[in-house]
Amino acid sequence: MTRNGPYLFDEFFASGKEESISPFLTPKSRKYAKNIALKSALLSAFLLALAFGLSFYSSIYSNFTLVFVYVLVGTPALIGTIDDIRNLEINIDVLMTLAAFLSVLIGSQLEGALLLVLFALSGAMESAVSSRAKGALHHLHEITPHFATVVDDKGVTTQKSVREIPVGTHVLVKAGEIVPLDGEVISGRSSLNLVHLTGESHPIPKEVGDTVQAGSRNLDGSITLRITKSSSESTLSRIVKLIHDAQEAKPKLERLFDRFSKVYSMSIILLSALFALSFPFLFHIPFLGVEGSLYRALAFLIAASPCALIIATPTAYLSALSASAKKGVLLKGGVQLDSLAGCDTIVFDKTGTLTTGELTLKGVTPPPGSKISSDQALALAAALEKRVTHPISAAIQKAAADLPAQSVQNFRAHAGLGLSGTSNGTPLYIGNRPFIEERTKLPEIHPKEGELIAYFLIGDELFLLSFEDELRDDIGETLNQLKSNYQVIMLTGDHYDNAAHIAKTLGIDNFQADLRPDKKLDIIAELAKNHQIAMCGDGINDAPALARAHVGIAMGKVGSDTAIDASDIVILNDDLNLIAWLSWKAKQTMRIVRENLILALAVITLATTPALLGFIPLWLAVILHEGGTVVVGLNSLRLLKK
Amino acid sequence: MNQPAHFEGQSAKEHLKKARKKGAIATSEIHGTEMSGALNAFCECARTLIALLLVTYLLLTPTLLPLLLFSLAFTIFSFGRSSLIAWSRLERLHRLIEDERHEITHHREQEREELTEMYQAKGLSGKLLTDVIDVLMADDNRLLMVMLEEELGLPLESFEHPLLQGLGAALGCALSAALGLIALHFGGLLPLVITAFLISGITAYLTASRLRIEKIRHITWHISLLFVTGAAAYFLGRALL
Numbered sequence: 095m096t097r098n099g100p101y102l103f104d105e106f107f108a109s110g111k112e113e114s115i116s117p118f119l120t121p122k123s124r125k126y127a128k129n130i131a132l133k134s135a136l137l138s139a140f141l142l143a144l145a146f147g148l149s150f151y152s153s154i155y156s157n158f159t160l161v162f163v164y165v166l167v168g169t170p171a172l173i174g175t176i177d178d179i180r181n182l183e184i185n186i187d188v189l190m191t192l193a194a195f196l197s198v199l200i201g202s203q204l205e206g207a208l209l210l211v212l213f214a215l216s217g218a219m220e221s222a223v224s225s226r227a228k229g230a231l232h233h234l235h236e237i238t239p240h241f242a243t244v245v246d247d248k249g250v251t252t253q254k255s256v257r258e259i260p261v262g263t264h265v266l267v268k269a270g271e272i273v274p275l276d277g278e279v280i281s282g283r284s285s286l287n288l289v290h291l292t293g294e295s296h297p298i299p300k301e302v303g304d305t306v307q308a309g310s311r312n313l314d315g316s317i318t319l320r321i322t323k324s325s326s327e328s329t330l331s332r333i334v335k336l337i338h339d340a341q342e343a344k345p346k347l348e349r350l351f352d353r354f355s356k357v358y359s360m361s362i363i364l365l366s367a368l369f370a371l372s373f374p375f376l377f378h379i380p381f382l383g384v385e386g387s388l389y390r391a392l393a394f395l396i397a398a399s400p401c402a403l404i405i406a407t408p409t410a411y412l413s414a415l416s417a418s419a420k421k422g423v424l425l426k427g428g429v430q431l432d433s434l435a436g437c438d439t440i441v442f443d444k445t446g447t448l449t450t451g452e453l454t455l456k457g458v459t460p461p462p463g464s465k466i467s468s469d470q471a472l473a474l475a476a477a478l479e480k481r482v483t484h485p486i487s488a489a490i491q492k493a494a495a496d497l498p499a500q501s502v503q504n505f506r507a508h509a510g511l512g513l514s515g516t517s518n519g520t521p522l523y524i525g526n527r528p529f530i531e532e533r534t535k536l537p538e539i540h541p542k543e544g545e546l547i548a549y550f551l552i553g554d555e556l557f558l559l560s561f562e563d564e565l566r567d568d569i570g571e572t573l574n575q576l577k578s579n580y581q582v583i584m585l586t587g588d589h590y591d592n593a594a595h596i597a598k599t600l601g602i603d604n605f606q607a608d609l610r611p612d613k614k615l616d617i618i619a620e621l622a623k624n625h626q627i628a629m630c631g632d633g634i635n636d637a638p639a640l641a642r643a644h645v646g647i648a649m650g651k652v653g654s655d656t657a658i659d660a661s662d663i664v665i666l667n668d669d670l671n672l673i674a675w676l677s678w679k680a681k682q683t684m685r686i687v688r689e690n691l692i693l694a695l696a697v698i699t700l701a702t703t704p705a706l707l708g709f710i711p712l713w714l715a716v717i718l719h720e721g722g723t724v725v726v727g728l729n730s731l732r733l734l735k736k
Numbered sequence: 737m738n739q740p741a742h743f744e745g746q747s748a749k750e751h752l753k754k755a756r757k758k759g760a761i762a763t764s765e766i767h768g769t770e771m772s773g774a775l776n777a778f779c780e781c782a783r784t785l786i787a788l789l790l791v792t793y794l795l796l797t798p799t800l801l802p803l804l805l806f807s808l809a810f811t812i813f814s815f816g817r818s819s820l821i822a823w824s825r826l827e828r829l830h831r832l833i834e835d836e837r838h839e840i841t842h843h844r845e846q847e848r849e850e851l852t853e854m855y856q857a858k859g860l861s862g863k864l865l866t867d868v869i870d871v872l873m874a875d876d877n878r879l880l881m882v883m884l885e886e887e888l889g890l891p892l893e894s895f896e897h898p899l900l901q902g903l904g905a906a907l908g909c910a911l912s913a914a915l916g917l918i919a920l921h922f923g924g925l926l927p928l929v930i931t932a933f934l935i936s937g938i939t940a941y942l943t944a945s946r947l948r949i950e951k952i953r954h955i956t957w958h959i960s961l962l963f964v965t966g967a968a969a970y971f972l973g974r975a976l977l
Contacts, residue, residue: 103837103880111830117884118829118895126897241874252867253874257844 131170135214138167142211146204156204163207167214168194186355186403187213189362193399196392205396212401216408242274243267245318256325263321269509273310276328277319279303284315284509285526287485296453296546296563297485299511299526309333309634313484315509333611336638337660351407351687366395394703402697402722406690409730414683417734423672424650424664428683433645434663435680436626440576440673441618441639443631444586444596447649447670449563451632453485453546455493459558471557473497475550478513478524481505486548489561512549523551530556565599572670573600579677581625585614587635611635618642630673632657647673679733686733690726697722748849771946773896774904777818779939782908785810786932787962789916791969793928795977800921807913814909819902826898829890836883840876847883848873854886908939929966936962 106115113119113127141163149156168191175191178184190213197206241253243266251266256274259265264280267273273286285297288310297313300306306319308328325331373379373387380386411428418425425431442448458468476494479487502515502522512525523533530536530549534556541547541560550557576582584605586593593607606617615638621627622644629636629643637660640646646661649668658664665672701718704710788810789803840847851869860868872879884890912935919927940958944951 103833103877107834107837111834113826113897116826116830117833117892118826118890119897120893120895123895123897123900126899130899240876252870254870255874255876255879257876258873 129218131214132218134166134170135211135218138163138207138211138214141166142204142207145207149204160203160207163211164195164198164203167210168207171210171213184356184360184363185352186359189355189359189395190399190404192363193396197396200389200392200396202396208401209399209404212404216404216412219408219412239272239274256328259321259325261321261324265319265321266316267312267319268316269312269314271312273306273308273312273319275308275319275321275325276306276323277321278305279317280320282315282317282509283511284317285313285484286310287313299528314482314507333634333638333656336611336615337641337656339615339638351691354691362395362398366391366398369394397703398698400694400697400719400722402694402719402726403691405723405730406694406726407687409727410683410687410690410733413730413733414679418676418679421672421675422650422666422669423676424666426662430645430662431680431683433626434628434677435684437628437645437677438580439583439621439625439627440580441583441585441621441627441629441643442602443629443633443636443639444584444588444593445563446632447630447636448569448584448596448600449565451563453489453561454564455489456545456560456562459560461555461557464555464557466552466555466557468557469497471550471552472559473500474502474517474522474552475524475557475559476500477502477517478505478515478522482507482513486546486561490559517552520553521551524548524559565596566668566670569670570600572674573602575671575674577601579674580628583621585609585617585639587611587614611638614639615642628673630670631661683733686729690729693722693726693729748846748853771943772904773822773901775942775946777814777901777905778908779943780908781814781818781905782912783936783939783958783962785814785909785912786916786935787965789913789920790928790932790962790966793920793925794966794969795973800917803920804913804917807909807917811906811909811913815902815906818905819898822895822898822901826895829895832888832890833880833884836888837880840879840883844873847879850887851879851882932962932966933959 103117106112106117109115113130114124116124116127119127141159145156145159145163148159171187171191171194175188178188190209194206194209194213197203197209239256241255242259243251244254244259245251245264245266259275265274265277267284269284279300279302281302283299283301286300286306287297288307300317305322306317308323308331323329370381370388370391373390374381377387379390381388383389407428411431414431415425415428445451455472458472460466460468460471472490472494475490476497477500479490500517502517505513505515507513508525508529511529512523514521514523516522523530525548527536527547527549530551533551534554536549536556539547539558546561548559548561550559573582581604582602584593584597584600584602586596586605586607587609588607590607593605597603597605609617611634614636618627618629618639619642622642627643628645628647629639630647630649631637631640632649634656636648637656640648640657641660645663647663647665648658648661650658650664650666663676697719701710701715701722704715785807789807792798792803792806848869851872852865855865855868872882881892885892915931915935916928919931936958937955940955941951944954
């Protein structure tokens with residue numbers, strides 16, 4: 095945020111009031127707020143190492159240094175624990191904090207500090223990874239215009255907040271602007287696309303009488319709309335509400351470790367209390383003192399919270415997240431790996447997900463007996479189109495990239511219709527059917543499903559340029575691979591015939607077409623009753639379904655920011671092959687987490703507790719304890735392999 | 737149009753007055769508000785520690801080491817206290833901005849009335865006033881900024897991070913302790929007294945310059961305060977200890 099214009103307070107609120115973008119702090123001092131938990135944990139780790147070194151020379155200086163460790167990382171842990179206890183939630187956090195602070199009572203403050211530091215480090219790293227997940231709807235607010243240009247009876251324009259624009263108001267939408275509210279065109283003509291809403295880049299011509307949706311992008315001309323829906327009822331607002339509802343309805347994701355930790359922590363705390371209270375009666379030992387039952391119970395509690403247990407899960411998740419990031423897959427947290435490992439159904443959106451979402455020139459059809467070659471026509475079309483930004487222009491430019499450049503004179507853009515110019519005196523017209531029909535008689539043409547035709551008139555010779563949204567490379571192979579582990583479903587807002595054509599090509603038996611965002615959400619919610627669902631999509635219209643699915647996977651390149659924010663996993667390079675890889679990685683992570691937990695429990699069972707009871711010497715217990723921690727760490731590092 | 741839930745039974749004008757007061761209270765804190773929080777903390781803590789060192793020495797005449805340890809403990813305390821005060825203030829400001837955002841979203845008519853009241857007071861009227869209000873109401877981000885600055889009187893981008901304020905306090909203590917203890921070690925009581933007056937005077941000068949208040953009066957009052965503090969410790973110590 096800078097002071098060059100009004101603040102983007104939305105960003106601040108969407109971030110959960112992050113201090114690092116607080117509007118009250120000076121820009122220079124905001125850097126102090128960045129990753130403050132991680133900085134504090136690292137400083138504590140340094141101080142702990144110092145305390146350990148000092149412990150060989152002077153216990154006083156060592157303890158003095160440890161005080162800072164306990165304050166820096168112990169205070170936040172204590173606050174969290176008090177909150178957990180207030181919410182009647184006894185989890186591993188409570189156990190670790192209790193163990194760390196009670197260890198001071200039996201003179202094991204270094205071990206307690208180590209627990210706190212490891213705990214703080216893993217928490218800080220996890221929050222650094224998941225901080226990207228904050229502000230789920232921020233980008234949607236960004237693309238939603240906050241104000242619109244209102245035209246009054248005298249034609250005077252003023253800007254008004256979209257919240258204050260009633261139905262019936264006339265609003266001007268200029269080329270390049272996003273339509274602020276749903277409405278009907280009352281003057282002007284233009285092409286609009288729904289790339290922000292659906293990922294569909296096909297330009298759709300709009301003229302007087304046509305309806306337009308909020309969130310569409312006006313590509314070329316200026317249009318005036320009569321507003322038909324207020325801000326709270328417009329298409330974008332409805333999608334925002336759907337996303338909110340979907341996020342509320344999403345089942346609470348729980349890590350394997352979370353389920354284990356609740357039972358484990360409660361058991362250890364209860365057992366410790368039981369030992370402290372019952373030992374004086376059972377074994378005739380005192381309650382207080384070094385040999386007392388309280389001391390032994392505390393020792394048991396601390397022994398049951400080994401470092402190996404703390405690092406068992408975070409190191410595995412962090413390794414898996416790091417390996418995924420190297421592959422170009424961004425996960426918003428470790429819990430998504432647990433969910434993905436359990437998925438049995440994967441649902442795909444069509445446009446922009448199974449297809450590229452970009453128009454591709456499929457062919458140039460010259461008139462019979464033309465002296466102008468298709469390549470020459472294409473080069474001339476490219477010369478005309480290079481002056482505008484439009485999905486069709488981009489497709490023509492791409493197709494003509496290797497052709498010699500042509501020059502065009504007298505260029506003119508006809509909003510919502512097409513372009514014109516001359517080349518060596520020959521008139522050139524490129525555009526939609528109504529535009530060319532004014533100049534020549536057009537043959538009857540029936541485009542295939544999903545095909546878009548542009549008409550190009552060179553003098554009196556008519557060329558037809560056909561465009562299509564192409565399937566992604568290797569998508570068939572990817573789906574075949576996924577089908578062996580998942581039920582594959584396609585949901586699309588596109589027409590039935592088009593969807594059926596794509597589904598048949600890709601061998602998808604289960605598909606539904608003509609779906610609006612709310613319908614997609616309903617289908618996902620229904621499927622989620624009996625299946626664990628992963629949903630893969632890219633458009634704003636997919637965002638509610640992505641938010642509701644057990645795991646939402648968004649396409650990073652073509653995906654709208656809102657879809658990316660509403661999802662749990664982002665495939666940065668849009669390579670769907672990575673879904674199969676990620677599924678394997680998720681299962682591998684689960685396996686390693688289980689192994690780590692078993693190893694950590696083995697440390698407790700075979701080393702620490704027997705040592706406390708005097709069955710094995712202390713030096714052997716220390717070796718086994720530290721050895722267990724190292725083995726757990728190394729085991730997690732296996733997940734770094736791509 | 738009046739809505740008790742928003743104006744709490746008051747007129748828009750009365751509500752505005754109350755809101756401004758709320759903003760002024762929110763920004764104020766122990767170190768003051770009109771100069772950089774870090775510099776203010778630096779000056780305050782430097783003055784406080786040197787006064788405490790002087791009083792402790794006058795009462796107990798300890799050796800250098802206890803005074804050094806006392807200074808270290810006070811530096812840690814000042815760092816933490818100053819940071820925590822600034823954090824509390826920041827949290828309070830964040831809550832206020834959230835409240836105002838809620839008002840803008842849910843009580844637009846009342847916000848319009850407040851804006852009208854504010855800009856009428858600035859001399860605008862008629863169509864110009866309506867146009868200005870329309871422009872401000874058109875963009876929620878801009879409206880929130882205007883309401884924070886104009887209604888609540890909250891200055892944006894003007895506070896330092898709490899840690900920086902804490903560091904200012906710690907630095908003030910450290911510098912004050914270093915100068916005071918060096919003076920004591922090499923010269924005894926008189927150099928300590930002179931150093932204490934110098935630190936008090938210089939930091940008072942810095943504060944007065946930044947706050948743009950009467951320098952001589954400010955410096956003199958701070959020196960007098962140190963004098964009376966030291967004198968009280970000296971004479972009562974001699975009489976009672």
